[in-house]
Amino acid sequence: MKNVSSILVFTLSGLDGIAENRYVLFSLTALCYNFVLFCNIIVILSIASDKCLHEPMYIFLCNLCINALYGTAGFYPKFMYDLLSQLHVISYAGCLIQIFIIYSSVMCDYSTLTVMAYDRYVAICKPLEYHSEMTNHKIVKFIIFSWLVPFFLMSLSVLLTSTLILCGSNIEKIYCENWAVVKLACYSTTMNNVIGYIIIIGYFGHAVLIVGSYIQLIETCRKSKEGRYKFMQTCTPHLLALFNVTSALMFDVLYSRYGSNSVPQGLRNFLALDFLLIPPILNPLIYGLTLTKIRKQLCHTHVCINSYLAN
DSSP: OTTSOOOOEEEEGGGTTOGGGHHHHHHHHHHHHHHHHHHHHHHHHHHHHOGGGOSHHHHHHHHHHHHHHHHHHTTHHHHHHHHHOSOOEEEHHHHHHHHHHHHHHHHHHHHHHHHHHHHHHHHHHSGGGHHHHSOHHHHHHHHHHHHHHHHHHHHHHHHHHHTOOBSOOEESSSSOOHHHHHTTBSSOOHHHHHHHHHHHHHHHHHHHHHHHHHHHHHHHHTTOHHHHHHIIIIIHHHHHHHHHHHHHHHHHHHHHHHOOTTSOHHHHHHHHHHHHHHHHHHHHHHHHHHOHHHHHHHHHHHHHHHHHHHO
16 A cells, blocks of 8 residues: 555664663653552542542542553553663554553543533532532543543544655654654655644643633632632642643643754653653642542551551
């Protein structure tokens, strides 16, 4: 077929020059990945095991943690393997799969945070309508939306990328990234660029919805002491998580498209790792330490796990 690339393997050059420190980096990465797994699994178990936490806000938080496990599984195992390997390569199919998992996970993060902003808006601005508005049926629809839209968009993006004829196989990152593959194309990539910008604009629209909901929230909360307390208790962790994901994603998108090769490789690797490293760790910590119900249940779950291991 004329439109199928003959490239079978990509080289990930982002790890060049790390041979001397690879065992240290592997140990730190393994520690970090285990911490990501522990933090997110413990929050998921805490929410699942306590019926008092089967409320929309906590269900969406559980979805955020499940998504963190999904997204990091697309990066950490391969990255740790590369740290111990002499050759930093990935198959063509493996590269497309990694692109799909990592970026659908990031988009799912943003969709979930948008849904959580709407949940907080209804809870604080329309408290009397909250239970009639946030029904179980609607919660399921929101969760399906947060997964299906990213899956559809990334399927379309990856499908378009897979039709490109490539004139190179070197990816200057530590993992596969869609734009990095598109830049290797021999011919015009106008359609890929259009779809990429549509996705960016779509998720910018998510950000506009979140900002709009928080303008309403702030206006409502200013009117009462109880409203201000509720805002600080439940909205502050959401804002921190949102800032965390947005800043990390902006670093990646802006650097991927407009970054310079004059930037040191170490800094480029840090920027590439930012949204794969920081949000999956900070999100469960932010919510776990800030929300009283979660914190109490986390302590209870921790005690139960220790007792089970001791026996």
